[in-house]
Amino acid sequence: MFAELFENVRQKTPLIHCITNYVTVNDCANMLLACGGSPIMADDPEDAVEITAICGGLNINIGTLNRRTIPAMLAAGKRANELGHPVVLDPVGAGASTLRTETAVRLLKEVKLAVIRGNISEIKTLALGSGTTKGVDADVADRVTEENLGGAVTFAKVFARRAGAVVAITGAIDLVTDGERTFCIRNGRPEMASITGTGCQLSALTAAFVTANPDRPLEAAAAAMCAMGLCGEIAYKRMTGLDGNSSYRNYIIDAMYRLTPAALEEGANYEMR
Amino acid sequence: MFAELFENVRQKTPLIHCITNYVTVNDCANMLLACGGSPIMADDPEDAVEITAICGGLNINIGTLNRRTIPAMLAAGKRANELGHPVVLDPVGAGASTLRTETAVRLLKEVKLAVIRGNISEIKTLALGSGTTKGVDADVADRVTEENLGGAVTFAKVFARRAGAVVAITGAIDLVTDGERTFCIRNGRPEMASITGTGCQLSALTAAFVTANPDRPLEAAAAAMCAMGLCGEIAYKRMTGLDGNSSYRNYIIDAMYRLTPAALEEGANYEMR
Amino acid sequence: MFAELFENVRQKTPLIHCITNYVTVNDCANMLLACGGSPIMADDPEDAVEITAICGGLNINIGTLNRRTIPAMLAAGKRANELGHPVVLDPVGAGASTLRTETAVRLLKEVKLAVIRGNISEIKTLALGSGTTKGVDADVADRVTEENLGGAVTFAKVFARRAGAVVAITGAIDLVTDGERTFCIRNGRPEMASITGTGCQLSALTAAFVTANPDRPLEAAAAAMCAMGLCGEIAYKRMTGLDGNSSYRNYIIDAMYRLTPAALEEGANYEMR
Numbered sequence: 001m002f003a004e005l006f007e008n009v010r011q012k013t014p015l016i017h018c019i020t021n022y023v024t025v026n027d028c029a030n031m032l033l034a035c036g037g038s039p040i041m042a043d044d045p046e047d048a049v050e051i052t053a054i055c056g057g058l059n060i061n062i063g064t065l066n067r068r069t070i071p072a073m074l075a076a077g078k079r080a081n082e083l084g085h086p087v088v089l090d091p092v093g094a095g096a097s098t099l100r101t102e103t104a105v106r107l108l109k110e111v112k113l114a115v116i117r118g119n120i121s122e123i124k125t126l127a128l129g130s131g132t133t134k135g136v137d138a139d140v141a142d143r144v145t146e147e148n149l150g151g152a153v154t155f156a157k158v159f160a161r162r163a164g165a166v167v168a169i170t171g172a173i174d175l176v177t178d179g180e181r182t183f184c185i186r187n188g189r190p191e192m193a194s195i196t197g198t199g200c201q202l203s204a205l206t207a208a209f210v211t212a213n214p215d216r217p218l219e220a221a222a223a224a225m226c227a228m229g230l231c232g233e234i235a236y237k238r239m240t241g242l243d244g245n246s247s248y249r250n251y252i253i254d255a256m257y258r259l260t261p262a263a264l265e266e267g268a269n270y271e272m273r
Numbered sequence: 274m275f276a277e278l279f280e281n282v283r284q285k286t287p288l289i290h291c292i293t294n295y296v297t298v299n300d301c302a303n304m305l306l307a308c309g310g311s312p313i314m315a316d317d318p319e320d321a322v323e324i325t326a327i328c329g330g331l332n333i334n335i336g337t338l339n340r341r342t343i344p345a346m347l348a349a350g351k352r353a354n355e356l357g358h359p360v361v362l363d364p365v366g367a368g369a370s371t372l373r374t375e376t377a378v379r380l381l382k383e384v385k386l387a388v389i390r391g392n393i394s395e396i397k398t399l400a401l402g403s404g405t406t407k408g409v410d411a412d413v414a415d416r417v418t419e420e421n422l423g424g425a426v427t428f429a430k431v432f433a434r435r436a437g438a439v440v441a442i443t444g445a446i447d448l449v450t451d452g453e454r455t456f457c458i459r460n461g462r463p464e465m466a467s468i469t470g471t472g473c474q475l476s477a478l479t480a481a482f483v484t485a486n487p488d489r490p491l492e493a494a495a496a497a498m499c500a501m502g503l504c505g506e507i508a509y510k511r512m513t514g515l516d517g518n519s520s521y522r523n524y525i526i527d528a529m530y531r532l533t534p535a536a537l538e539e540g541a542n543y544e545m546r
Numbered sequence: 547m548f549a550e551l552f553e554n555v556r557q558k559t560p561l562i563h564c565i566t567n568y569v570t571v572n573d574c575a576n577m578l579l580a581c582g583g584s585p586i587m588a589d590d591p592e593d594a595v596e597i598t599a600i601c602g603g604l605n606i607n608i609g610t611l612n613r614r615t616i617p618a619m620l621a622a623g624k625r626a627n628e629l630g631h632p633v634v635l636d637p638v639g640a641g642a643s644t645l646r647t648e649t650a651v652r653l654l655k656e657v658k659l660a661v662i663r664g665n666i667s668e669i670k671t672l673a674l675g676s677g678t679t680k681g682v683d684a685d686v687a688d689r690v691t692e693e694n695l696g697g698a699v700t701f702a703k704v705f706a707r708r709a710g711a712v713v714a715i716t717g718a719i720d721l722v723t724d725g726e727r728t729f730c731i732r733n734g735r736p737e738m739a740s741i742t743g744t745g746c747q748l749s750a751l752t753a754a755f756v757t758a759n760p761d762r763p764l765e766a767a768a769a770a771m772c773a774m775g776l777c778g779e780i781a782y783k784r785m786t787g788l789d790g791n792s793s794y795r796n797y798i799i800d801a802m803y804r805l806t807p808a809a810l811e812e813g814a815n816y817e818m819r
Binding site for chain 3: 295298299302303306307311313314315316317319320323324327341522525528
């Protein structure tokens with residue numbers, strides 16, 4: 001199934017509008033190109049609305065939000081809704097500041113989201129409407145482990161139903177659920193956390209997968225999650241004793257560029273709950 | 274001839290002010306350093322005008338333009354004109370939104386440009402004052418091929434004469450013309466399109482070449498175009514079966530760092546029309 | 547001593563808030579992760595103040611400052627002061643424009659700085675309250691050499707005492723002083739200047755070292771300086787005849803990722819003055 005979903009990305013070249021932070025934006029663009037999509041970025045409110053209209057999907061990432069870009073996010077999100085384009089929200093740092101939490105909550109309320117992708121602390125903040133986050137990483141106390149997996153799945157399902165969106169929580173085990181079915185994914189490497197923006201790249205990738213497979217957002221998001229993790233595994237095998245997080249970043253994007261639909265199908269490591 | 278033009282870049286270390294998008298700005302800076310130039314970026318209107326004055330050339334790229342940076346582009350462009358500094362315009366996404374089209378048209382009208390560099394769709398938009406663009410890539414229908422080359426050359430010449438600028442259209446075949454003579458360049462690799470920002474880097478590079486060779490903007494722009502394409506060819510030869518677009522990006526900048534004036538002279542692949 | 551200071555960075559994972567330019571921000575984030583720290587970026591004034599509060603240290607870099615981010619820098623700096631968090635200032639381009647010079651001078655006046663890190667031209671501008679800088683690089687006339695080292699040390703000491711901060715001047719020879727003792731550091735490679743943002747990365751790194759070692763800002767800043775230079779040396783050894791400044795950038799961050807406290811201790815090359 002994942003092979004077909006990925007094949008659609010490669011065939012359709014989905015054009016993805018990213019309103020995203022300036023820290024990792026270049027990597028998001030190259031990741032989109034690597035998977036077979038095409039990126040465009042705009043953040044002036046007026047421009048963002050028009051650019052949204054020529055794209056197939058929208059990826060909103062609040063990583064370096066400001067008073068100028070927040071209206072762009074809202075307006076672009078609403079325009080995407082009108083056009084029936086899928087919208088992915090990455091609530092970077094929700095829980096770390098009032099502006100981030102409020103903006104994420106507001107986007108959740110005012111924009112119909114296809115997928116919400118974040119770490120467990122960010123998603124908990126969204127679910128509760130408030131929270132605390134250790135910067136842009138998940139709190140250790142929150143982390144999804146084999147021991148608390150059952151509870152985490154239940155939490156994710158309940159939130160997905162309430163949000164009316166696919167919820168994707170990334171960590172050592174990734175959870176992707178539409179409130180009914182849940183993919184528990186065990187692809188990836190812990191070393192991916194030592195690269196800035198692997199989460200941001202994954203959100204952009206998810207937008208490409210969901211845009212190319214509009215009728216199957218759950219499976220498309222899960223496929224993107226597996227693809228990213230698998231590329232992290234493939235890239236890790238390439239590392240020499242001299243390579244560190246900067247080369248690892250390049251190798252992961254390279255791996256996505258080289259990944260075939262068949263290799264994704266074979267390498268995807270998940271169970272349904 | 275190209276050897277001498279490149280030698281001038283290496284000797285003079287032209288300081289280039291880039292008002293450019295935040296997606297590819299880091300690559301533009303490293304490309305400028307790789308060719309022998311020196312980058313500086315400012316986008317606050319007041320700061321941009323002053324920074325323009327201490328530089329030798331100005332590169333304006335409208336990729337992530339906004340209401341704050343547009344006045345900076347106009348003011349810096351006018352200041353560069355007063356000082357006789359060459360200005361390069363990269364109308365990223367002109368035709369994709371009203372703000373981009375209008376800003377590009379306004380810059381064309383209010384600022385004397387040395388070189389306008391874009392893909393065929395962007396340049397057509399500028400020439401017509403309106404247009405449609407598939408995001409930041411050229412429309413397939415617009416693309417310059419061996420079949421429509423004659424017509425494209427005529428179009429470019431007419432627009433160059435009207436704009437009073439060197440016009441550089443990049444694609445499978447690059448065209449660089451001052452309205453009289455036209456370089457048709459066949460350097461480069463199609464895989465360069467899978468990297469974000471090769472066009473942006475080329476515009477920054479063009480600014481360095483034109484600034485170091487102020488009396489020969491046509492030849493300088495053509496030399497920059499050949500140099501970029503040649504580095505794409507050299508870098509491609511270095512690619513292994515594991516490398517993808519991220520490593521390719523690094524290898525192209527690396528190739529520019531290593532490129533010698535003699536190698537540019539030898540590797541440049543063009544005909545005059 | 548440096549081994550212990552670096553070990554503290556690795557153990558404590560200092561969370562560093564960077565208000566920094568968009569040219570080199572991705573490299574700053576990856577450098578922070580490579581050394582064992584954790585980055586977060588915010589530049590909306592309100593958001594920046596709150597994000598500052600959840601971090602351990604603040605790194606202010608004025609590289610692409612604008613009328614929106616300057617208040618964020620001031621407000622975040624004052625909040626960090628209230629909380630007793632160390633603040634590092636990187637006055638990129640001070641002397642190159644009025645806005646940069648005035649902003650740097652104002653930050654120096656209104657915020658208690660732990661470390662000021664810049665090139666000799668930028669630091670002279672700060673010390674004099676005015677100055678001229680060739681873009682973002684030091685003026686040749688200003689450069690610290692073996693011949694003028696004595697005078698440069700005296701200048702740095704006087705300014706450090708007046709500023710009440712550790713002053714770190716980077717160049718062929720790096721100087722780090724608290725006004726009493728001065729580290730003269732001879733790590734590094736001249737080729738590091740061909741990469742955009744090695745200075746920015748160093749400032750972020752310095753913030754991590756000082757935050758993890760709050761009682762020893764002089765030694766911590768000197769350790770960061772040696773670590774960066776040493777990584778430049780290690781990465782240079784890895785360069786092949788095809789590698790240029792883009793791969794060199796990656797290799798330096800990789801080298802920091804792999805650097806051990808013991809290797810820093812052994813490779814640090816400095817004398818006290």
